Amino acid sequence: MAADVDTEPDLDALAAPHPCSRCGEPAMLSVVGFCAACVADMGLRHPDEYASFKSAVSATYGRK
Numbered sequence: 488m489a490a491d492v493d494t495e496p497d498l499d500a501l502a503a504p505h506p507c508s509r510c511g512e513p514a515m516l517s518v519v520g521f522c523a524a525c526v527a528d529m530g531l532r533h534p535d536e537y538a539s540f541k542s543a544v545s546a547t548y549g550r551k
């Protein structure tokens with residue numbers, strides 16, 4: 488029963504870390520390209536960057 492293997496999602500690609508666009512660290516969890524650590528850092532210490540981040544989130548996921 489291996490006929491439909493080619494239709495399976497590429498789990499290796501989904502599980503692979505992607506470099507954060509801000510710090511460059513591989514991140515398993517990222518939001519619009521930023522890792523969780525950068526989101527927290529922006530939220531706590533870099534309000535200007537955080538405002539840009541929130542705009543990118545709104546543009547990507549829609550306004551709530």
Ligand SMILES: [Zn+2]
Pocket residue numbers: 507508509510511512521522523524525526
């Ligand atoms: Zn980062």
